[in-house]
Amino acid sequence: MAQIPFSDYLSARRALKNEVSVNLLTKLPDFDADGKPIPVEWAPMRFTTTEVLRLIQPYVSTxxxxxxxxxxxxxxxxxxxxxxxxxxxxxxxxxxxxxxFAVIIGLMIFMEGLARGLMPFGEIIGSTLPRKSPLPVVLFITLLLGIGVTFAEPAIGALQAAGQNISVERAPYLYALLNDWAGTLVLVVGASVGLAAVLGTVRFLYGWSLKPLIYLALAPVLALTVYCANDPDLRNTLGLAWDAGAVTTGPVTVPLVLSLGIGIAAAAGKSDSGLSGFGIVTLASLFPILGVMLLTVYVASTVTPAEIIEAARLAASTAQDVQLPWYERSPGAEIVLGIRAILPLVIFLFLVLKVVLRDRLPNTGEILYGIGLTIIGMCIFNVGLTYGLSKLGGNAGGMVPAAFMEIGGIANSPMYVYGVGLVIALAFAWFLGFGATVAEPALNALGVTAEELTEGVFKKKTLINAVSVGVACGIALGLAKLIFDLPLVWLIIPGYLAAIVLTMFSSETFVNVAWDSAGVTTGPITVPLVLAMGIGFGNATNAVEGFGILCMASIGPIITVMITGLWARFQANRQVRAAKHETVISKEREVQAIL
Amino acid sequence: MSEIIYLTDVAVITCIVDKERTDAVLLAARDVGARGAIVHTAKSWGTRERLGVWGVAVETEKDVINFMVSSDQQDLIFDAIYLAADLNAPGRGVMFISPVDRAATYVPEALRKRLHVDPE
Known part of the structure; x- marks a missing residue:
């Protein structure tokens, strides 16, 4: 943009001033024989290249x-x-x-496409479906939608990509889940998200409290965790199961599932109270854990570790001679993955619109443009995920242990005394978690909602800080788990037990906000970065698997937010009591003064 | 006290801009003497539809900003806003001045004395 000093502009104003009558720019309609106006047709506007650039520039740059x-x-x-x-x-x-760079461009295009294509599409269905169809049909479609959105979630690709670095001998079931069963794994996670959406919607329809649902959902999750932890073969898959919960709640799932949930609530005559969206996110991060663990148990009952290792060896030996077709090689594979992620969801939404609603798509051009952008953006993002985020996270994870232990290939490691290096590594993780969370836009939105819900008792900044500290501590703890090779159960069971106790004492609003904050923090940049870092770190320190950091990042904020909430209530109560006490004293003084 | 003081020589400048430009417009208007403004959230229709494929680049979420200004100020503020609002590009918004017959609001005591408009 050219800059003109305003004083120059003012002095030249008289010369610049041109006047054009708007009458010259408008058209009066012609009238037909009956005296009715014939609709005015406007010729499409024509622009020069400079004008188009001026038009596009702010659109792209913001x-x-x-x-x-x-x-x-x-x-x-x-x-x-x-x-x-x-x-x-x-x-x-x-x-x-x-x-x-590909991640930035890909996410930019993907988010724009989401806003122009998938979201309006989802909103149309969310607002009309619950009014036109009976509740069971709507809930069934919600379930299917949960599966569709999970496939479309950008971070899911990171989970699949993580499978390639797992050693089959040391963690056969983990390897099997992420390779041979990868499709089933995402399907199970998706179905869990769908179930969570259904239950969350029903909960809102009937006004159930979230607390008992959390207890009911956690009981089998924790029981299965303990069961798996006692089985030496299944133990290694726990990190994956718990991390799956954190991966699911991203930029596609949350708004699309919420728009349907809110639509159902509105059709039932319940207005959007602000709390309506909550709960779905919480359940959508708990159910996948259960789903993945059940799948693990099922896999364990059908194949033995020896069979998996044998099959992996066979696949490895044949794979070396055969040149993979283009669609299984990078970057072709990423593009196929991108199309496969979005297209089923779009077809599903389209079928619902045509078959169930018998409706037409408004603004077809724009929605198609948005869907096109979503697919292109997803493909570019996937390429960037492989070459950018995963590599960067993996490198960093492989590098950081050199601060305190000897790593092959890195000169003069360990670089610091064991204790100092350990502190450096943990501090690194802490600040990474804090920095990545503070800037998360979804968290900002949650903060605004929380401030409104609690009538200002819980400030937006307080929530953002509480969640960020929680995530930071969680990631640092997750890293400590990898360093000392702690079993994940030792961290999860006490963490969730503490969360349950805090839930009992907290008010319904805080429970909703706290449990949802866990799902909000794990966006499409944090998840791949942290997953890859964990796996790189795990490989460098010879841990069996590098999962488990993300789930620690989920439990962290739940605990910190509820503690902050309880503290805020305690403070508020004390102020009220102090204020009451003061008025009593001043009244006494008045009485004395009169006497 | 209950008597109304009519304010004359007033104009309203209405500026319709993209949400991101609102703050720039308010600051620019303040710097050349605007006393205050009212911002409404609005959704626009028209240009986006007529632009064809380029329409996607046009933001339909606009802010409508109203400034009540004196007729001496109006040209200065109008031009300053035009530059700040970046209206010199397709689909970015529109602005206009409407003459106002009269206005009325609270006039502070000191001002009344200075202007000799108090009924006493």
Whole structure:
């Protein structure tokens, strides 16, 4: 934009002033024989290239900068940490930069497509379906939608990508789940999200409290966790199961499932009270854990570890000679993955619209444009995920242990005394978690809602800080789990038991906000980065698997938010009591003064 | 006290801009002497539809900003807003001045004395 000093502009104003009568720019309609006006037809506007650029520039740049703000600080943090603290040059830095650029571009296009295509589509169905169809049909469609949105979630790709680095000998069932059963795994996670959406909607329809639902959902989850933890073969899959819960609640699932849930509530005559969306997210991060554990138990009952290892060996030996077709090689594989993620959801939504609602799509052009953008964005994001986020996270994870232990391939490791290096590694994880969470836009939105719901008792900033500290501590704890090779159960069971106790004492609003904050924090940038970092870290420290960091990042904020909530209530009560006490004293004084 | 003081020589400048430009417009208007403004949230229709494929780049969520200004100020503020609102591009918004017959609001005591409009 050219800048003109305002004083110059003012002095030239008289010369610049042109007047055009608007009468010259408008058309009067012609009238037909009956005296009715014939609709005026406007010729499409024509623009020069400069005008088009002026039109497009702010549209692209604001959206581009949104993603730059999300990606660049995290990437810089990881790179500077490696450079300054560990004195290591980032490996393949050019490739990673290119990959991160693809992530930024991909997410930008994906989010725009989501807003233009999938969201309006979902809203149409959300507002008309519950009025036109009976409740069971609507709930069934909600269930199917849950599966569709899970496939469309960008972070799910990271879970599938993580499977390639698992050693089949050491964790055969984990390897099987992420490779041979990968499709089933996502399907199970999706079905769990669907079930959660159904239950969450029913809960809102009948006004059930969230607390008993949390207890009821947690009981089998914790019981199965204990069962799996006692089985040496199943133990390694626990991290995956718990992390799956954190992966599911992303930028596609939450708004689409919510729009349907809110639509159902509105059709039943319940207005959107602000609490309506809550609960679905909570259940959608608990149910997948149960689903994945059940799948694990099922897999364990059909194949033995020896069979899996044998099959993996066979696959590895044949894979080396055969040149993979283009669609199974990178970057072709990522593109196929992107199309496969979005298209089923779109077809499903379209079928619901045509077959169940017998409706037509308004603004077809724009919605198609949005869907096209979503698919293109997903493909670019997937490429960036492989070359940028996963590589960067993996590198950082592989590098950080060099601070306190000897790592092959890194000169003069360990770089620091064991204790100091350990503190550096944990501090690294803590600040990574804090930084990644503070900037999360979804958390900002939750903060605003929480402030409104609690009538200002719980400030937006308080919530953001509480959640960020929770995530930071969770990620640091998750890293500590990898370093000391602690069993995940030891961290999860006490964590969730503490959460249950806090839930009993907290008010319904805080329970809703706290349990939802866990799902909100894990966006499409944090999840792949943290997953890859954990696995890289696990490989470097020779841990069996690198999962479990994300689920610690989920339980962290639940606990910190409820503690903060209880503290805020305690403070408020004390102030009220102090105020009452003061008025009593001042009344006494008045009485004395009169006497 | 209950007597109304009619304010004359008033104009209203209405500026319809993209949400992101609102703050820039308010600051620019304040710098050249606008006393205050009212911002309404609105949804626009028209340009986006007529732009064809380029329509997607047009933001339909607009803010409507009303400034009540004196007739001496109006040209200065109008031009300042035009530049700040970045209206010099397709689909970015529109602005206009409407003459106002009269206005009325609270006039502070000190001002009344200075202007000799108090009934006493």
């Amino acid at each position: 959206r581009f900068m949104d993603q730059v703000r999300a990606v660049v600080p995290l990437a810089l943090y990881l790179a500077l940490f490696q450079l300054l603290i560990l004195n290591q040059v980032v490996k393949d830095s050019l490739l990673i930069t290119g990959g991160l």
